[in-house]
Amino acid sequence: MSRAFVKETDGEELDDGAPERPVSPHPNYVTPAGLAQLQAKVAELSAERQRLLGDESVGAKQQLRHVERELRYYDERVVSAIVVDPPTQPSGRVHFGATVDLEDEAGHVLRYTIVGEDEADAAHGKISWVSPLAQALLNAEAGDTVTWKRPAGDKELHILAIHPAG
Structure with a gap:
């Protein structure tokens, strides 16, 4: 097949094809320690996102998509958390x-x-x-x-x- 008919990306449109992480349909009960773990994960992913934003390499852009997907998941889990104090x-x-x-x-x-x-x-x-x-x-x-x-x-x-x- 001629390469003239193959769409090539310039790196901006790369997608790893991974779907969003599913969020549980159950109430998000957490212990105080569990909420702290979720918040720590959000902070870790946010720092990683900031680090990757300045890197223009294809690998960094793919990793950034993964980190942003994880960050969306954990942000949702923090927002929906219902703390149960045992x-x-x-x-x-x-x-x-x-x-x-x-x-x-x-x-x-x-x-x-x-x-x-x-x-x-x-x-x-x-x-x-x-x-x-x-x-x-x-x-x-x-x-x-x-x-x-x-x-x-x-x-x-x-x-x-x-x-x-x-």
């Missing part, structure tokens, strides 16, 4: 911000803290309040047995203790 939650029941000690059917003891979606980090025992596990635990009391509905099959968990945050 110490003000009712004691005696599993609630947002609480840490829960569980025992599974095999006798393994597990510990999870229920946090906001952007705070979730399963490797560190932080689970989103909208996760199936958190939904099974919310409002249960120590001594209760709950059913965690999982794709791999339901799992019975016994609540050993509830530790309020703060």
Whole structure:
């Protein structure tokens, strides 16, 4: 094919083709620490954006588009944040911000803290309040047995203790 019919960009129109990050349809509950994390991410991305604005290279322009997309996402998350102060939650029941000690059917003891979606980090025992596990635990009391509905099959968990945050 002749190159005469191929549109080439001058760098200004480069697009990485990535869609906007989807924003959760759930209320954006966050702990005070979670809000601070979101605000720190906005500050970090804003600084990176400023750094990239002066760089005219194609790579910097592509990176700038990525940073701006991330910044739009995190700005929205900060604006929509509903701070839940865990110490003000009712004691005696599993609630947002609480840490829960569980025992599974095999006798393994597990510990999870229920946090906001952007705070979730399963490797560190932080689970989103909208996760199936958190939904099974919310409002249960120590001594209760709950059913965690999982794709791999339901799992019975016994609540050993509830530790309020703060």
